[in-house]
Amino acid sequence: MSAAKENHMTDAPLLSVEGLAVDFATMDGVVHAVEGVDLEIAPGQTVAIVGESGSGKSTTAMAIIGLLAGGGRVAAGSIRLDGREIAHAPEHELRTIRGRDIGLVPQDPMSNLNPVAKIGTQVAETLLAHGLANRQNVQQKVVEALTAAGLPDPERRAKQYPHEFSGGMRQRALIAIGLACKPRLLIADEPTSALDVTVQQTILDQIGAMTRELGTAVLLITHDLGLAAERAERVIVMHRGKVVEQGPAKQILEAPQHPYTQSLVQAAPSVAAARLRPEAFHAEDRPAADATDAVAPSAPASADNIVEIENLTKVYPVRGQKEDFVAVDDVSLAIPRGETVAIVGESGSGKTTTARMLLKIIEPTSGLIRYEGKDVASLSRAETKDFRQKVQPIFQDPYSSLNPMFTIERLISEPLDFYKRGSSADRRRRVRQLLDDVALPQSMLRRYPSELSGGQRQRVAIARALALSPELIVCDEPVSALDVLVQDQILTLLGDLQREYGLSYLFISHDLAVVRLISDYVCVMKDGSLVEAASSEEIFTNPRDPYTRRLLASIPGNELNIAS
Numbered sequence: 001m002s003a004a005k006e007n008h009m010t011d012a013p014l015l016s017v018e019g020l021a022v023d024f025a026t027m028d029g030v031v032h033a034v035e036g037v038d039l040e041i042a043p044g045q046t047v048a049i050v051g052e053s054g055s056g057k058s059t060t061a062m063a064i065i066g067l068l069a070g071g072g073r074v075a076a077g078s079i080r081l082d083g084r085e086i087a088h089a090p091e092h093e094l095r096t097i098r099g100r101d102i103g104l105v106p107q108d109p110m111s112n113l114n115p116v117a118k119i120g121t122q123v124a125e126t127l128l129a130h131g132l133a134n135r136q137n138v139q140q141k142v143v144e145a146l147t148a149a150g151l152p153d154p155e156r157r158a159k160q161y162p163h164e165f166s167g168g169m170r171q172r173a174l175i176a177i178g179l180a181c182k183p184r185l186l187i188a189d190e191p192t193s194a195l196d197v198t199v200q201q202t203i204l205d206q207i208g209a210m211t212r213e214l215g216t217a218v219l220l221i222t223h224d225l226g227l228a229a230e231r232a233e234r235v236i237v238m239h240r241g242k243v244v245e246q247g248p249a250k251q252i253l254e255a256p257q258h259p260y261t262q263s264l265v266q267a268a269p270s271v272a273a274a275r276l277r278p279e280a281f282h283a284e285d286r287p288a289a290d291a292t293d294a295v296a297p298s299a300p301a302s303a304d305n306i307v308e309i310e311n312l313t314k315v316y317p318v319r320g321q322k323e324d325f326v327a328v329d330d331v332s333l334a335i336p337r338g339e340t341v342a343i344v345g346e347s348g349s350g351k352t353t354t355a356r357m358l359l360k361i362i363e364p365t366s367g368l369i370r371y372e373g374k375d376v377a378s379l380s381r382a383e384t385k386d387f388r389q390k391v392q393p394i395f396q397d398p399y400s401s402l403n404p405m406f407t408i409e410r411l412i413s414e415p416l417d418f419y420k421r422g423s424s425a426d427r428r429r430r431v432r433q434l435l436d437d438v439a440l441p442q443s444m445l446r447r448y449p450s451e452l453s454g455g456q457r458q459r460v461a462i463a464r465a466l467a468l469s470p471e472l473i474v475c476d477e478p479v480s481a482l483d484v485l486v487q488d489q490i491l492t493l494l495g496d497l498q499r500e501y502g503l504s505y506l507f508i509s510h511d512l513a514v515v516r517l518i519s520d521y522v523c524v525m526k527d528g529s530l531v532e533a534a535s536s537e538e539i540f541t542n543p544r545d546p547y548t549r550r551l552l553a554s555i556p557g558n559e560l561n562i563a564s
Contacts, residue, residue, distance in 0.1 A: 001397040012083075013040040014217050015064065020077035020087075022056075022063050022241075023102055033059045033072070034241045041185065041217045046208075048220040048232035048249065048557045050264065052483035052514055053454065057221050061187050063087075064219070065102050066094035081185070100130045103183035103216075105207070107190035119146070119173050120158025124196060126180045141180075149176035150206045152291045167347065168199040175207060182214050189221040196346040196510040197554035204231055226556035227511075229253045231463050237261045267337065267488035306472055306504045307335040309356065312367035314353050325549040329528040330367070335472065340498070340505040342519035342536070344551065350528040355474050358385065359393055371472075389419060392465040396477035398457035402449045408435075408460055409445040415467045428449035436465040455486030462493065469501070476508045491518050502523045513555050515538050524548045 022034035035058040041047045062068050064079055066089065079087040081101060086094070098104070106112045116123055123142045127133035133141040139158070144332055146154035149172045152295070162170055171191060187205060192200040208231070211218050222228055229236050229249045236246040237258065245258040256262045304445040315326040328350040335341045343351040357364045360376060369376040371387060379387055395401040402411055412434055416427045435442060438459040449457055460476060465473055475494070479487040495518065497503055509515050515522060522539040524532040524547065532545040543549045 008014075008395070011519055012042075012562070013080075013501055014045075014082055015039075015041040015044045015219070016078070016080045017060075017064065018078045018080075020060065020063060020079065021069065021075040022059050023073055023075040025071040027034065027071075027078075027421040032241060034063065037077070037238070037241075037243055039243070039246070040234055041219060043184070043217055044215050045234070046211075046220060046232045047234045047236065048217040048222060048228035049236045049238055050222055050225055050228050051238035052264075054240070055238040056240045058189055059087065059241075060238070060400050061189055061219060061221050065098060065104060065187060067098075067104075078257045088497055091116035096130075099126050099181045099183065099186065100132075101183055103178035103181065103186045105174050105186065105188045105191045107172075109174050110162065112174060113170060118161055119165070122173070123158070123176050123180055126177050130181050131183055137249050145180040146173070147178040148179070148210055149173070150202070151176070151250065167195055168390075171195065172206065173201070175210070179210050179214065179216070183216060185217045186211060187221070191220075192227070197512065197551060197556070198298060198346055200227075200556070201554045224556055225264055230556045237264070252492055255290060262456055264484055268484040269364070304336055305334040306337045306372060307506070308368075308370045309333050309354075309358070310368040310370075312354065313365045314350075314357060314359060314362070315365040326528050328357070328364075331525070333523050333529075333530065333533060335504055336505055336520070338498070338502045339520040340507055341521045341523065342507040342509060342515040343523045343525055344515055346507055346551075347512060348527070349525040351525050353474055353527070355393075355476055355506060355508050359391060360387070372448050389415075389468045390470050391472045391474065392468065392470040394458075394461050394465050394473060394475045394478045396480055398454070398461040399449060401461060402457060402464075404449050406448070407445065408440075408447050408452075409450075411449075411460060412463050412467055414446075415464065421467060421468070430467065431463075434466055437466065437497065438463045439489075453486075454482055455489060458482065458486075458490055459493070462490075462497075466497065466501075470503070472504045472506065474506045474508070477510070478507075479514060480509065480511060487514070494518065494537055512540075512551055525552070 011439050017037060017039045020034055020037040020115050021032065024031045024033055037056070037060055039047065049060060051057045057074070059068070063074055066086070074087050077087065078085060079420070081097065086097060089097070113119070120139070120142045124133070124138045127138055127141050127145070142158050143154045146157060151157050151169060157165075157169070165173065174191075186207070189475055191207070192203050194202060204227070207218070207510055210216070220228065221518065232249045234246065235249045235252040236461070237244050237260065239260045245252060245256065245261045252261065254263050255266060283324070310332050312328055312331045313326070316325045316327055318325050331350070331354060333341065343354060345351050356362045358369055363377070371391065376387065409431055412431045412518065413427050416422070416430060421427060422430070431445070432442060435444065440456065440459050440463070444456070445454070449460070452460065480488050482490065491514065494505065498505065505518075507515065519536045522534065522536050523530055524545065526538070526547050532539065532548045539548065540552070543552055
């Protein structure tokens with residue numbers, strides 16, 4: 001830590017929170033979401049609050065800025081901004097504070113940007129509302145704000161709508177809005193949780209550069225401990241609405257004292273990226289495999305491979321342009337039986353398109369996909385129906401992939417009903433067995449997806465994928481939206497199921513730390529092409545391609561010395 005940063009601790013706090021309690025009125029009574037939280041942030045300092053979903057970290061942040069959800073109220077405690085009490089400030093006073101004194105970069109840009117308003121208009125609203133621009137110079141100020149946030153060609157981008165931006169560009173637009181008024185405190189609530197590691201690094205660098213230049217303090221809300229250690233000077237750990245531990249970032253994460261903090265550190269792949277994969281993912285009697293053969297550019301047909309992909313290409317015509325878009329370009333790889341092959345890369349690298357072609361959701365432009373030695377493209381209608389029983393997907397967002405109108409029992413039994421597996425009694429028994437397999441209680445059967453947590457919903461999605469006893473499961477970002485503890489549970493579950501049922505996995509992810517934990521082989525994709533393919537150990541200890549090395553270097557907290 002620099003001397004300048006250490007001096008923050010001697011400054012009078014910019015933000016002081018003491019004994020904060022937040023309650024929510026619900027139909028089942030009052031919920032105590034936050035209890036007795038104390039924290040301080042000095043001018044120019046970065047403090048991170050970490051914890052799983054429901055720990056109270058975002059509720060604490062929203063209480064500070066006066067944006068609690070309906071039914072929420074500050075039940076007790078003090079919130080002082082530069083010595084001024086704002087815990088129960090009237091709304092008109094809070095509107096003045098928001099933007100000018102406290103900026104906000106929220107988690108999901110698509111939910112927080114108006115889809116029918118141009119980006120420039122949304123930045124201008126903030127500037128005009130606080131009197132920092134007038135009708136004559138507002139466009140110039142908007143361009144300056146977008147430029148400072150790192151958006152290329154800001155004049156043109158200001159005239160575009162959110163759907164015309166990539167995820168990283170939308171997040172930059174939110175940064176521009178949050179910092180347009182040059183606030184003294186910026187609350188960044190999970191600002192990069194849905195972004196690739198390289199885009200994440202760029203966004204966080206941008207926030208860091210802007211806040212340093214403006215002298216802005218940052219309250220970073222995250223469930224990523226590696227990110228917190230890398231970007232914050234102090235870390236506050238919350239669990240069930242209470243602060244269980246806080247202190248200097250490296251001290252907290254390299255030598256955690258509280259059992260909950262220790263469990264977070266042990267579960268977090270982004271922090272523990274350097275450790276070997278647990279034996280839960282390594283069957284001791286598994287024969288040694290030659291990574292070159294397993295994922296060679298021209299993988300030969302082999303009885304040991306459940307899938308062989310050769311020279312796979314997908315081209316999309318682009319309206320109004322002469323050149324087509326090549327989403328996947330001459331990709332060859334194989335999936336050994338009973339093993340896990342991961343495809344990693346940034347958004348737009350072609351990894352999900354490759355998976356969708358394997359699942360027969362989209363047809364390839366050229367190339368060959370063989371399943372159990374048979375060309376998938378030549379399957380008859382009856383053979384395709386059989387293929388879909390043996391190859392099942394698990395998607396990234398279980399909430400959008402589960403019918404919200406179905407009970408959990410009906411969701412899991414749906415594929416069994418469609419394929420008429422056994423009698424009704426047999427299917428009911430199978431559903432209950434699947435619930436046991438994914439460690440969910442039988443009481444869940446009558447519930448709906450909205451009544452489950454994110455981790456529970458993903459377990460339901462896994463149970464449904466297992467219903468037809470598949471041989472291959474395609475996992476498309478199955479844990480990217482989950483907290484580290486839930487993520488760890490799901491990864492362990494996938495490993496246990498693989499050992500028990502001999503499953504093969506194609507695991508799609510942009511998170512290399514997660515991939516290290518679960519994969520046997522890794523294929524790295526960039527701009528539609530396969531740039532490197534080898535065993536997991538080889539990729540992580542001796543990456544050969546500069547792009548792979550850049551991805552590895554972007555993992556937050558990968559240089560931390562975590563105590564086992």
